[in-house]
Amino acid sequence: MDGTFYGVGVGPGDPELLTLKAVRIIQECDVVALAVSDKAFQEPVYDREGASQELCGYLQRCVAYQIVLPVIPELAGKKKLFLPMPMIKEKEKLRQIHDACADAAEQIIRQGKNVAFITLGDPAIYSTCLYVHKRLAAKGIRTCLIPGIPSFCAAAARMNVGLAENREELHIIPASYGVEESLGLNGTKVLMKAGAKMPDVKQAVAARKMEIHMVENCGMPGEQIYERAEDIPDDAGYYSLMIIKE
Incomplete structure (x- = not known):
């Protein structure tokens, strides 16, 4: 009998914001899948015996893993599937990489093992685990998304402001692709991962004289x-999130 693929949201950074369900699924899974953004990391690696020095380096830099580890110390001893998720925009290259990631996860799941792909925030919102989730679901493999607290909800709470009231609209915008047009939308605008385009974003917001709140590394060190x-x-x-109001 095949196992299950879980996309598990671990929240925005504060380990106390892990949900009880996320903790249970991670504890019970056979294999934990982790995204690696290093462009030099090109092929999935299934580590059964304990991470090599290179793989240990990826663990230290994996924010989702470091969020979970204090809550679930036994995570360190679990089998791990390292999946390349480079931050590139070449569509064909990305398709090939995501296909390979799904194939690697499928091989493990077909052996009856449950795989939990841990991801920052919520797995349904701009998450790399969706690339694997969709491919596996298309192959008839059982998949399940475990929601996590989104970064913009945690940021709003941290800054003690509301996101939307009454009939006010709320727009979630990936800031790395340009925001000029999106800033003209009515209501509250949330700009996610704004760091790479910060000078342009600041200029656009200042020109419109909009109210702004920003958290960098919400719930994390720094x-x-x-x-x-x-x-x-x-x-x-990179983990800079803006809440912009008219």
Whole structure:
């Protein structure tokens, strides 16, 4: 009998925001899948015996893994599937990589093992685990998404502001693809992973004289909060999230 693929959201950074269900699924799974964004890492690796020095380096840099480890110390001893998820935009190359990741997960699941792909925030929102989830589901493999607290909900709570009230609209926008047009939308705009385009985003927001709240590394070490566009550094990190109101 085949196993199950779980896409498990581990929340935005604070281990206390892990859900009880996420903890249970991770504890019970046979294999934990982890995304590796290093462009030099090209092929999936199934580590059954204990990570090599190179793979240990990936574990140390994997934010989702480091969130879970203090809550589930036995995670360190679980079998792990390292999946390449490079931050590139070549569609054909990405398709090939995602196909290979799904194939590697399928081989394990067909052996009757359950695989939990742990991912930041919620697996349904801009998550790399969806690339694997969709391919496996298309092959008839049982898949299940375990929701996690989204980063923008945690950021709003951290800054003590609401996201939307009454009939106000809420727009979730991937900031790395440009935001000029999106800033014209009515209601609250959430710009996710804004770090790479920060100078452009700051300029666009300042030109429109909009109210801004930003958290960098919400719930993680090095967390920073900004309430004015001019105070935000141009080199803000990848995990920078903005909440913008009219």
